[in-house]
Amino acid sequence: MAILEVTGLKKSFGGVMAVGGVDLVVEKGGMYGVIGPNGAGKSTLFNAISGFYPCDAGRVVFKGQDITGLSPDRIVKMGMGRSFQVTKIFPKLTVYENIHSTVLFTEGCGWSMLSSTKHLAREGTRAVLAMVDLAEKADELAGTLSAGDRKRLELGIVLATKPDLILLDEPTCGMSPQETVETIALIKKINLDAGTTVLFTEHKMDFVFSMASYITVMNFGLVIASGDPETIRNDPRALDVYLGEG
Amino acid sequence: MELSSKWKALAGLIALSVLAVLPFYLQERYSQYEVYLATKIVVWVLFAMSFNLVLGYGGMMSFGHAAFFGAAAYTCALLMVRGKWPGIPAYLVAPFVAALIGLIVGYFSVRITGAFYFATLTLSFSMLLYILVFKWRSFTFGDDGIQGIPVPDLISTQESYINCYFFALIVTLVCIYILWRIVNSPFGLILRTLREDPDRAAFIGVNVNRYRLVAFVISAFFSGIAGVLYMSLEASLAPDILFWSSSGEVILMGLVGGMHVFLGPAVGATIMVLLNSLLTSYTQNWGMFLGITLILIVLFFPEGVLGVLREKYLAVAKKRSL
Numbered sequence: 203m204a205i206l207e208v209t210g211l212k213k214s215f216g217g218v219m220a221v222g223g224v225d226l227v228v229e230k231g232g233m234y235g236v237i238g239p240n241g242a243g244k245s246t247l248f249n250a251i252s253g254f255y256p257c258d259a260g261r262v263v264f265k266g267q268d269i270t271g272l273s274p275d276r277i278v279k280m281g282m283g284r285s286f287q288v289t290k291i292f293p294k295l296t297v298y299e300n301i302h303s304t305v306l307f308t309e310g311c312g313w314s315m316l317s318s319t320k321h322l323a324r325e326g327t328r329a330v331l332a333m334v335d336l337a338e339k340a341d342e343l344a345g346t347l348s349a350g351d352r353k354r355l356e357l358g359i360v361l362a363t364k365p366d367l368i369l370l371d372e373p374t375c376g377m378s379p380q381e382t383v384e385t386i387a388l389i390k391k392i393n394l395d396a397g398t399t400v401l402f403t404e405h406k407m408d409f410v411f412s413m414a415s416y417i418t419v420m421n422f423g424l425v426i427a428s429g430d431p432e433t434i435r436n437d438p439r440a441l442d443v444y445l446g447e448g
Numbered sequence: 449m450e451l452s453s454k455w456k457a458l459a460g461l462i463a464l465s466v467l468a469v470l471p472f473y474l475q476e477r478y479s480q481y482e483v484y485l486a487t488k489i490v491v492w493v494l495f496a497m498s499f500n501l502v503l504g505y506g507g508m509m510s511f512g513h514a515a516f517f518g519a520a521a522y523t524c525a526l527l528m529v530r531g532k533w534p535g536i537p538a539y540l541v542a543p544f545v546a547a548l549i550g551l552i553v554g555y556f557s558v559r560i561t562g563a564f565y566f567a568t569l570t571l572s573f574s575m576l577l578y579i580l581v582f583k584w585r586s587f588t589f590g591d592d593g594i595q596g597i598p599v600p601d602l603i604s605t606q607e608s609y610i611n612c613y614f615f616a617l618i619v620t621l622v623c624i625y626i627l628w629r630i631v632n633s634p635f636g637l638i639l640r641t642l643r644e645d646p647d648r649a650a651f652i653g654v655n656v657n658r659y660r661l662v663a664f665v666i667s668a669f670f671s672g673i674a675g676v677l678y679m680s681l682e683a684s685l686a687p688d689i690l691f692w693s694s695s696g697e698v699i700l701m702g703l704v705g706g707m708h709v710f711l712g713p714a715v716g717a718t719i720m721v722l723l724n725s726l727l728t729s730y731t732q733n734w735g736m737f738l739g740i741t742l743i744l745i746v747l748f749f750p751e752g753v754l755g756v757l758r759e760k761y762l763a764v765a766k767k768r769s770l
Contacts, residue, residue, distance in 0.1 A: 322634065
């Protein structure tokens with residue numbers, strides 16, 4: 203059963219076509235990778251799917267509902283979370299507050315004006331911090347974290363929204379080899395244990411081929427190949443534009 | 449590491465005791481003018497802290513908060529002078545008028561992307577109100593202002609400022625307590641996420657514009673209360689309080705005191721009112737000296753006086769804990 207269906211999605215900036223009519227189907231519970239060289243349109247595709255950019259044409263259906271043109275907050279409430287290529291966190295809040303604010307909002311306390319945050323949603327916040335291995339850095343300002351820790355914090359924020367589908371834009375970018383291995387394990391765990399569907403972009407090919415059950419290859423805003431990892435490994439178009447470079 | 453709640457309670461108790469005996473001491477030791485000055489500080493403390501909900505917590509650079517301060521002051525005065533309303537209903541209605549104006553200004557402003565445009569739009573609304581009050585002489589008394597406002601006897605300043613001081617102090621403390629509850633609530637935390645990164649806030653599910661609007665209206669309401677207190681203190685009004693310079697002053701109070709610390713704007717308001725009073729007694733060019741002082745503060749205390757003190761305290765506490 204498809205959790206996400208993208209049909210004929212187009213997005214241009216001025217005269218430059220960033221995404222030129224992409225079709226994509228993501229099955230529930232799957233792990234999907236989108237690869238392509240820099241400027242292929244992967245991030246723009248994510249931005250258009252998640253409501254960050256309005257689409258010029260096409261349709262995005264999430265959990266059977268047309269979400270084309272909806273604002274990000276409404277899409278998130280429907281169960282889609284996302285991370286960004288350049289990490290988006292709350293830098294002058296502590297790591298704890300970054301997660302706590304998200305847990306509070308997700309649990310429906312966001313409009314409470316007279317109750318103290320101190321005793322609300324503590325367990326949920328701690329659970330997410332432990333999941334992304336940031337419990338020991340809970341009191342540090344998010345802006346002082348290393349690039350790898352920022353990525354993990356952002357992943358924690360995304361998980362705190364309790365999503366059914368997560369869009370991860372280069373989730374291991376800036377991470378050390380050790381951090382990369384840990385993050386891959388975490389994403390796999392989220393996918394297997396919680397049944398969360400994952401759609402990700404990544405430049406580390408080992409990561410992509412060890413994780414994804416289905417891969418879409420993009421170039422110049424178009425899908426040029428798609429299939430399981432074995433198919434993509436042997437696809438001459440994919441090899442030509444991307445894998446061949448290595 | 450924050451101060452323990454026991455120390456906070458003790459500091460609060462000492463501060464309250466000082467504030468309670470202060471007007472009597474000032475009246476005895478100095479003159480009524482000093483009591484007036486203390487009351488003025490209390491009024492501006494409330495205005496600066498109300499404004500800081502928008503700037504320091506919400507990250508919205510409003511350059512038009514004088515509109516809410518002045519609108520409530522004028523509403524209250526006109527209801528009593530033109531409408532012959534008794535004091536209590538006029539006092540109660542005025543902040544809601546400020547909140548309503550805040551709702552209208554905020555509705556359009558929060559949709560604007562970019563601090564510069566937000567500041568420009570709020571400034572424009574504020575100046576529109578200023579021109580309206582200035583030009584509509586038949587109703588607002590124009591540039592003559594409103595003189596001899598019938599402030600209720602209980603807080604009248606005709607014989608002494610002490611009653612007015614305590615009225616302003618009690619109202620301000622209650623408002624500060626409510627503001628403190630708000631900024632420490634889930635709503636306050638979400639508001640800070642908007643300041644940090646509105647895009648990320650939207651991607652945790654927050655309707656950014658709606659939160660900003662609610663914060664704007666709350667801030668306008670409390671600014672309106674400060675405006676009513678100002679009217680009670682002065683017993684007269686001039687359109688100047690709606691001018692952009694009043695909005696500028698309240699921004700500077702936040703900058704000077706520290707807009708990322710809850711009591712920062714209170715410290716900023718105290719410093720600014722005292723500086724203003726001190727400098728005007730020595731020179732007519734007080735604005736120039738004030739400008740120099742502000743440049744020094746911004747250069748050497750970019751987080752404001754209380755912000756820097758807090759950083760130093762936290763650094764020392766961290767060192768001790770190692």
